[in-house]
Amino acid sequence: MSDRRTTAVNERVAASHLLGTVQAPAFVDGETSYVQRPVVDLLDIPGGKRDRQLLAGAKVTVYEDLHGWSFVQSALDGYVGYVLSSALNQTWRPTHRIVTRSTHAYRDANMKSADLHRLSLGAEVPVESIDGEFADTPLGYIPSSHLRPCNEFETDTIAIAARLLGTPYLWGGNSADGIDCSGLVQMAHRLCGLPCPADSDQQQAAMGMSVDDAPQKGDLFFWPGHVALVADPQRIIHANAHHMAVSYEPIKDALERIGPVTAHKRL
Structure with a gap:
């Protein structure tokens, strides 16, 4: 059975690459667009519940635009859902990412x-020019020291996760205003x-190799419905309820409170 979360089909349309399988x-090819708001909820149905969130600059394929709602699939992870059509812009071409x-x-x-x-860590914007200490973007002027080119990447997942320490837990959240366990892992x-x-x-199924030795920095611990990053041999860092x-x-405390891990993975 196909996974609703990553299968681009609804009652009216499906992605053309699914022809013969659903x-x-x-069946439509869809059109590329980008999120032009700081953060938007990705809903299971128009006006429904939040499954995930998309940050500014997120690239999506739009398969349907109906009554102000767009049926989209995220280029980042293939997640499917509905966003307000007004939150999308076909002309955006993000060049820089928020790194604070x-x-x-x-x-x-x-x-x-x-x-x-207010823009979250991980949001991406088109920079039109840099005026001294500020970058001119469609959303306004952003301190240039808070930006890095989208094609530049970091190397320390734990350092990235630590930037979000204290961020409120939010089911389905993917931003510095609210994030859940898998959102934190994905951001890092x-x-x-x-x-x-x-x-x-999905992360447990797709990421890394199972190990049974002592935990190392950057490892992933999985429990049913939960994931955490190993910060060091003694601690995890996680968004948790x-x-x-x-x-x-x-x-030690997490294992006593939650129970034994169902998977210990290492990239």
């Missing part, structure tokens, strides 16, 4: 001017240029 009234926990986009190239948007790996699915069960935040936790 039934649908019409968060930043602001200002009306002018001046930190005392009005702030227009994406900014290192490493492919990573969206949900913890116990602390309702991204936090460090001693491995």
Whole structure:
């Protein structure tokens, strides 16, 4: 059976590459577009529940635009869902990524001017020019020190996760305003240029090799419905509902509280 989360089909259309594998009234190639808002919810149905979130600059394929809702598939991880059509822009071509926990986009190239948007770690924007200490983008002026080119990647997943310490836990969240366990893991790996699915069960199936030796920095611990990054041989870092935040936790305490891991993976 196909996975609803990554199969681009609804009651009216399906992605053309699914022809012969699913039934649908019409098969379409879709059109490329980009998220032009700081963060948007990716919903299971129009106006429904949040499955995941997409950050500014996220590339999607739009298979249907109906009554103000677009049926899309994320280029990052293949996740399928609905976003408000007004949140998308076909002309965006992100060039730079936010590398700080968060930043602001200002009306002018001046930190005392009005702030227009708050942007999360991992959001991507087209930079039109750099004016001194500020980059001019469609969302406003962003401090250039908070940006790096999209084709530049980091090497330390734990250092990235640590930037989000204290971020509130949010089911399906993918931003510095709220994030869940798999969102944190995906963020840490994406900014290192490493492919990573969206949900913890998908991550367990796709990432790394199973190991049974002592935990090492960067390993992944999986439990049913939960995932954590090994920060060092004694601690994990994870977004969790116990602390309702991204936090460090001693491995010993986590094992006593949650139970034994179902998988210990190493990239």
